[in-house]
Amino acid sequence: MTHALIVIDVQNDFCPGGALAVPEGDIIVPGINALMDQADAVVLTQDWHPAGHSSFASSHEGAVPYEVIDMPYGPQVLWPDHCIQGSTGAAFHTDLNVTRADMIVRKGYRSAIDSYSAFFENDQTTPTGLEGYLRTRGITQLTLVGLATDFCVNFSAVDAAKLGFDVTVRSDLCGAIDLNGSLGAAQEGMKAAGVKLD
Numbered sequence: 219m220t221h222a223l224i225v226i227d228v229q230n231d232f233c234p235g236g237a238l239a240v241p242e243g244d245i246i247v248p249g250i251n252a253l254m255d256q257a258d259a260v261v262l263t264q265d266w267h268p269a270g271h272s273s274f275a276s277s278h279e280g281a282v283p284y285e286v287i288d289m290p291y292g293p294q295v296l297w298p299d300h301c302i303q304g305s306t307g308a309a310f311h312t313d314l315n316v317t318r319a320d321m322i323v324r325k326g327y328r329s330a331i332d333s334y335s336a337f338f339e340n341d342q343t344t345p346t347g348l349e350g351y352l353r354t355r356g357i358t359q360l361t362l363v364g365l366a367t368d369f370c371v372n373f374s375a376v377d378a379a380k381l382g383f384d385v386t387v388r389s390d391l392c393g394a395i396d397l398n399g400s401l402g403a404a405q406e407g408m409k410a411a412g413v414k415l416d
């Protein structure tokens with residue numbers, strides 16, 4: 219079995235001091251770096267939004283961060299502006315071993331649609347290309363780590379399991395936003411999809 223480590227969105231804006239900080243989001247970095255040695259392939263994902271992205275509360279008159287609105291593709295949480303293409307907030311945490319990465323997948327780069335999952339945008343149909351990359355490299359087994367457990371890690375893990383990959387989420391190397399019980403719901407959803415939670 220060929221194994222890939224998928225590192226989700228370990229970027230400054232999701233770490234303490236960032237625009238959408240996960241509490242202690244940075245403490246997982248040394249553990250993630252240590253796991254890279256055991257993987258046949260290392261993939262990093264990078265949330266990568268144009269300014270004025272439709273997932274930002276600031277793009278909707280009268281809206282405030284963390285409210286949910288209806289988008290053509292379904293409900294969407296509105297976020298503070300974050301991970302703007304080329305900004306310091308969008309850069310990987312400086313201690314993350316980016317040298318070891320074989321592939322960097324950027325997502326959320328289309329203004330009209332968000333993309334939590336590393337595999338599909340939030341319409342659940344537009345592919346990012348990661349599935350094809352992994353399959354053509356013969357990778358069947360995935361370990362997911364990173365930020366945030368209840369959003370991008372969750373959506374990526376569930377999609378990967380649906381696509382038939384053998385998926386483990388290392389919860390100890392993830393960090394959650396936890397909005398209105400989203401962490402508990404994510405854990406249940408991942409288990410139901412056949413994701414192993416370590």
Ligand code: VGL
Nearest residue numbers: 227265297365366369370
């Ligand atoms: C994420 C909210 C908005 C994540 C990205 O990486 O989990 N969450 N954009």
Ligand code: ZN
Nearest residue numbers: 265300301326
């Ligand atoms: Zn985002």
